[in-house]
Amino acid sequence: MEIQGGVAVTPGITVGKAFILDREQPIIKQQFIRQDKKSIENEKQRYLKAQEKAIKELKKIEKQTADTKDISIIFCGHRLILEESQQEILHKIEHHFFKAEYAVHHLMQTYQDHLSSREGELYSRRLSDLKDIENRLLKHLTCSKNYSYKLLRKPIVIIAKELTPSQTALLPLNKIVGIITNTGGQTSHTAIVARTRGINAIVGLGEGTNSIFADDTVILDGFTGNVIIRPTQKTLAKYKKLQQKQKKSVASLQKIKAFDTETKDKESIHLLANIENPSEVETALAQGAKGVGLYRTEFIYVNHSHPNEETHYNAYTQALRKLANRTLIIRTLDLGADKDFGLFRTIEDNPFLGCRSIRLCFKYEHVFRVQLRAILRASVHGNLSIMFPMISSVEDLRKAFDVLQSVKNDLRKENIDFAQNIPVGIMIEIPSAALTCDLFVSDVDFFCIGTNDLVQYTLAVDRCNENVASYYKFAHPAVLRLVNHVIQTGNKHSVKVSICGEISKEMILAFIGMGLKEFSLSPYSILEVKKMICGMTLQQAQRIAKRVLQYTNHEDTVKYLCKKVKGIEKNQVLL
Amino acid sequence: MDITCKLIVPWEYGVHIRPATKIVKLLKKFDSETYFSIHNKKYNAKKMMELLTMEAHCGQKIEFLAVGSDAEEVVEKLKVLFNEYDEEESQLGAY
Numbered sequence: 001m002e003i004q005g006g007v008a009v010t011p012g013i014t015v016g017k018a019f020i021l022d023r024e025q026p027i028i029k030q031q032f033i034r035q036d037k038k039s040i041e042n043e044k045q046r047y048l049k050a051q052e053k054a055i056k057e058l059k060k061i062e063k064q065t066a067d068t069k070d071i072s073i074i075f076c077g078h079r080l081i082l083e084e085s086q087q088e089i090l091h092k093i094e095h096h097f098f099k100a101e102y103a104v105h106h107l108m109q110t111y112q113d114h115l116s117s118r119e120g121e122l123y124s125r126r127l128s129d130l131k132d133i134e135n136r137l138l139k140h141l142t143c144s145k146n147y148s149y150k151l152l153r154k155p156i157v158i159i160a161k162e163l164t165p166s167q168t169a170l171l172p173l174n175k176i177v178g179i180i181t182n183t184g185g186q187t188s189h190t191a192i193v194a195r196t197r198g199i200n201a202i203v204g205l206g207e208g209t210n211s212i213f214a215d216d217t218v219i220l221d222g223f224t225g226n227v228i229i230r231p232t233q234k235t236l237a238k239y240k241k242l243q244q245k246q247k248k249s250v251a252s253l254q255k256i257k258a259f260d261t262e263t264k265d266k267e268s269i270h271l272l273a274n275i276e277n278p279s280e281v282e283t284a285l286a287q288g289a290k291g292v293g294l295y296r297t298e299f300i301y302v303n304h305s306h307p308n309e310e311t312h313y314n315a316y317t318q319a320l321r322k323l324a325n326r327t328l329i330i331r332t333l334d335l336g337a338d339k340d341f342g343l344f345r346t347i348e349d350n351p352f353l354g355c356r357s358i359r360l361c362f363k364y365e366h367v368f369r370v371q372l373r374a375i376l377r378a379s380v381h382g383n384l385s386i387m388f389p390m391i392s393s394v395e396d397l398r399k400a401f402d403v404l405q406s407v408k409n410d411l412r413k414e415n416i417d418f419a420q421n422i423p424v425g426i427m428i429e430i431p432s433a434a435l436t437c438d439l440f441v442s443d444v445d446f447f448c449i450g451t452n453d454l455v456q457y458t459l460a461v462d463r464c465n466e467n468v469a470s471y472y473k474f475a476h477p478a479v480l481r482l483v484n485h486v487i488q489t490g491n492k493h494s495v496k497v498s499i500c501g502e503i504s505k506e507m508i509l510a511f512i513g514m515g516l517k518e519f520s521l522s523p524y525s526i527l528e529v530k531k532m533i534c535g536m537t538l539q540q541a542q543r544i545a546k547r548v549l550q551y552t553n554h555e556d557t558v559k560y561l562c563k564k565v566k567g568i569e570k571n572q573v574l575l
Numbered sequence: 576m577d578i579t580c581k582l583i584v585p586w587e588y589g590v591h592i593r594p595a596t597k598i599v600k601l602l603k604k605f606d607s608e609t610y611f612s613i614h615n616k617k618y619n620a621k622k623m624m625e626l627l628t629m630e631a632h633c634g635q636k637i638e639f640l641a642v643g644s645d646a647e648e649v650v651e652k653l654k655v656l657f658n659e660y661d662e663e664e665s666q667l668g669a670y
Contacts, residue, residue, distance in 0.1 A: 077595060080599055080623045084622055115628060125588070126627050129627075
């Protein structure tokens with residue numbers, strides 16, 4: 001069975017076994033199994049396994065409540081009902097070819113209909129007993145939650161509504177080959193995690209995920225965004241072949257590591273990595289990154305609910321030591337909106353337009369100061385830069401500088417060492433900052449264009465809302481003109497400009513042509529991008545950029561750029 | 576051996592999940608086939624779902640039938656169950 005309509009986060013084919021992390025209580029649809037002996041037997045076994053688990057669970061609760069006999073007997077009753085329903089449920093599977101979930105639901109519905117026809121509270125209590133029994137069975141049929149992660153064997157495909165940062169922290173990422181979620185888009189947390197870790201992911205599959213059951217064989221087609229569940233042998237073989245081919249091309253990419261990242265006409269391009277955690281520095285360097293262009297420090301909050309100065313300091317120092325004098329650009333806390341982590345829970349109607357990021361830091365200045373102190377203290381251990389996110393006006397920057405200055409003064413008073421001349425830059429991710437970037441050139445050392453938010457704010461599209469996902473057009477002329485404006489202004493005033501964000505190599509081609517020399521990417525995209533750069537000339541990119549700026553819409557631009565990139569890769573003889 | 580007897584439902588909320596569980600647990604220990612009948616309908620007394628859907632309110636008379644070699648003992652034990660005054664039960668109601 002093929003489910004379409006997902007958003008592929010990383011290209012490539014992945015095959016694994018489904019592990020249902022969570023899902024909304026599924027709406028049980030009328031579903032049937034194939035009418036052959038094997039399918040029937042499989043389905044019966046699947047039901048029996050779930051029943052066994054449910055009974056085991058009930059026995060445990062009975063034991064736990066043993067000292068209140070009148071409570072524990074209720075669970076004994078649930079168990080008896082489960083046991084006596086077995087025959088009828090198996091009958092529905094065997095003779096009506098019902099899928100186990102549907103068989104359970106169907107039987108319970110019959111009981112419930114029977115009871116609902118009676119009046120009074122008397123029966124509503126019994127109804128809730130039945131609902132409880134049904135939910136317990138369905139839980140064991142559809143969710144894998146009660147497994148211990150330790151017992152899981154590779155390769156796992158995680159199925160979830162949307163991975164929250166704290167869920168991600170607990171996952172055995174080394175065993176996971178794929179992630180499938182109901183919600184989310186290219187820039188959702190799941191997508192970012194997947195890209196950073198080199199895990200294949202398909203997000204925003206919607207209700208389609210409800211058709212995936214625990215232990216199903218799942219194929220993620222990272223080229224189309226489709227998911228194939230319970231494939232036939234033939235389909236599986238086809239995808240396995242594709243997978244092999246892809247592995248070979250990954251291996252050939254590794255060879256490119258030895259080369260410098262420069263165009264055929266010797267123009268050097270700097271490729272850095274985005275990280276969320278100091279432990280990712282090794283991966284980044286192994287993938288050929290020349291440093292870290294974006295350290296998303298808010299992820300410190302995933303593992304520590306109240307990180308103190310030492311927590312921050314240790315993380316930054318660790319990253320700097322691993323980088324051994326390579327660049328580390330630390331972005332100050334970018335909390336709020338999609339990265340709330342339950343900390344400053346203020347309910348806002350429009351969180352992306354609300355008190356997030358630097359605004360939150362200004363509101364809770366003590367939190368901001370703790371981080372800045374830690375950054376300054378760590379600065380003696382390597383080559384560190386500070387970057388302020390969500391700057392919308394010159395006043396924002398002034399305010400941030402004031403706090404930084406005040407923290408520096410504190411440290412001086414306390415005789416604590418920190419590096420002099422730490423480069424300070426800003427994220428350009430709000431159109432107001434992009435349009436007026438000339439006003440910042442005398443105060444900052446670099447601009448870093450945050451494409452995810454810049455697209456969202458320029459086009460008025462909530463990037464986490466799948467209802468407007470089709471409006472999220474990263475190659476919209478408005479976005480391209482803003483980016484171009486920032487690049488030109490920066491280059492004119494000798495302010496270094498870079499881009500960090502989830503951008504494709506097609507867009508990178510265009511931005512190089514506009515004059516950009518530095519990119520910060522997910523570690524696993526670096527080699528792919530490097531390969532393209534080694535196969536092109538700057539002149540060619542400049543011509544392409546010129547053309548791109550004349551296009552009137554996203555679709556034409558993307559189509560044109562894809563064609564150009566394909567052309568470059570086709571003519572590449574070096575690999 | 577067939578034995579029938581008349582019983583009065585003592586539970587405030589009828590034969591709900593708790594008494595039903597007690598009844599089924601008790602009857603399953605015996606070989607006899609056991610039935611309740613009410614409003615001219617017969618219910619298998621060893622099945623939870625039959626008891627739960629049986630319309631038997633508090634104070635109502637129901638007929639019990641046991642068929643088998645241990646029928647006599649079944650009836651005696653069931654009578655005890657129906658006559659038990661369960662303090663905790665009445666406090667908890669139908670929970």
